Amino acid sequence: MNAAPAQRNPPAAGPHAVVVAGARPNFVKAKPVLDALTAADFRVSFVHTGQHYDTAMSGVFFAELGLREPDHHLRAGSGSHAVQTSAVMTAFEPLLDSLAPDVVVVFGDVNSTLACALVAAKAGVRAAHVEAGLRSGDRSMPEEINRIVVDQLCADLFATSPEAVDHLRREGAAPHAVHLVGNVMVDSLLARRAEALARPVLPAHGLRPGGYGLVTLHRPANVDDLTTLTGLLGALGEIAAHCPLVFPAHPRTAARVADRLPAGVRLLAPVGYLDSLALQAGARIVLTDSGGIQEETTVLGVPCLTLRDSTERPITVSEGTNQVVGRDRAVVVRAALAVLDDPPPPRRPALWDGHAGRRIARILARTVTQGAERSPVRPSSGLSR
Template sequence: MKILSIVGARPNFVKIAPLHRAFSAYPDIESKIVHTGQHHDFIMSGIFFKQLQIPRPDHFLGINGGTHTQQTAQIMLAFEEVVLRENPDLIIVVGDVNSTLACALVAVKMHIPVAHVEAGLRSGDRTMPEEINRIMTDSISDLLFVTEQSAVQNLLRENVPSCKIHLAGNVMIDSLVYCQQYADNLNIDSKLGVPVNGYMVITMHRPANVDSIAGLTKLLEVLKSLTVIRPVIFPVHPRTLKNIHSFQLFNDFSVVQNLKLIPALGYLEFISLVKNAALVITDSGGVQEETTYLQIPCITLRSNTERPVTILEGTNHLLPDFTVDSVMQLTREILSNKTKNSNIPPCWDGNAAVRIASILREKYINS
């Protein structure tokens, strides 16, 4: 059985790594990786392959930039050539980026089964391109591997047959479990000169928060207030840094006392930083899951989340339409331990990829 696994953006690499390892354990599975190039620079791509011990991609499409439509179309055209050359038995797509939908569409049109890993997540916000990618990919996939029970219910509401849906767990947590010891040895907090549990981490990259001068100014005011309480480490996403410079705000950010602006981190460095933080503030989907597993409190500055289990069972707190005052109030409550107890969700145990590989073999090889 030949499987092509698709990676495009930074979160995909974290999800594909355990799947490739699980597939490679079986001599009757040939696992190949296709990198679309959606994230192509070293810090957003190459370093992740190195740190997650993913082999060099078998195919690199080199598609990046352009509008969502242009990027999706270009990936489809390039990927079609790969599929014709490889003639795979199954195509695996993960997450919700443009590469996910583009490659799933090509597979379906070429009558090749598609498995979507991390299926069924819904934010309810169709203004987010990721939400459209999720809905469309799920509607055309043959197998849907989900991370939490809410995703099962979402798919059933959308009339997906239950026989296609498998609650397998979270492959992102598989990578976290696999890499945790390596991350522990980095001691990134001491290298940055901050005490264990004595600092906060913030990450921001969503358009609503960083694509306008109003959004960045609001973020700046939040940071000024937070740094009065604790030092704040801010690994700046390339998109965010570009916008900070274009709106001529870099000097305003850089002079904030107790704020450490650092370049975007590799996977191991970021996990090391988060694991020893007192609190993480983010607008990322994956960070909500990583903090839940690590049992680190998290505030998500978004109007919605497609990962409700991180709130219902995990450490995440959703803060829509946030203000400086609302962020500060919740931060003080968390740091004074006046917030909820939390648990690690079911099947977030480091074995999701093994379960997925077993289900695929049972369906396509042993049946």
């Protein structure tokens, strides 16, 4: 598998950063970092791994974020965790060798993140992890394994919240490696909020602000287990009797729920980034299993119920509008009705202010040029349970 070069970024006098993204949430995170590194006179090579590759999952995000075309596309595609991770590694290794950057920047917790961090670490190239230190404590989630391993490999660990910093320190990260910078997803949201709110998606679907609830489900634990899915759809039906619900769904999820959809719950086609923000901002309540939406609803001040047993973003609960309610039908319904009756006040964590990307660029300009030691983690450090 060969990396396909595309548009090249003009050379800059500063250090060379390779910025890697390949999945839909990570394009949102990459945009402010790409912009900030470029403004800080880094020479930036943007690599798209191809983990999400169709128009709905990739192309629309580039257009709506104003994200420049990637310099290299690995075209990894889909597959099992092992197949996808190995495809990204196989394609990224020769590209990294040819680019010889000063630092590789990865985001989040997807397979592309793990693959590129691992290749960089074995090649002796400095790596930086944006959104480091998030932990759900649930190792049945593949993303949790990815988070833990990537944080062990990276020399710069950029955390969104104080509890993420605490996780990294408990796992043995060197103090100089950990940086509390805020949330780059918030940078993108605040930059695009006015544009999103001007979108016609609500009237196009006959919706009015505060007159509906929003549902998103995509995690295998929710949509692939028939018993769990049936219970959640039953809960949605009870909630919809009090507040109609709209459910933008990827075709795979839509196919699983179409024959079981209760009255009052309406399926929509997948939506892009701006329409997603507009639907969240106008919702009376959001029910989701998405980590990113937990953060976005907190910034937007919209009540959110997370349909999981744990969250890697507890700050959205302690300092935001999110509640983790699990999957039990009665518990979900009871929590939703309570929120509809008495919504929580809007709250936003410190440093979620739209400037995280600039903080990251400023720190990397220092750590890369100073050549701080590569390994931030002491051997034999205990991983979080």
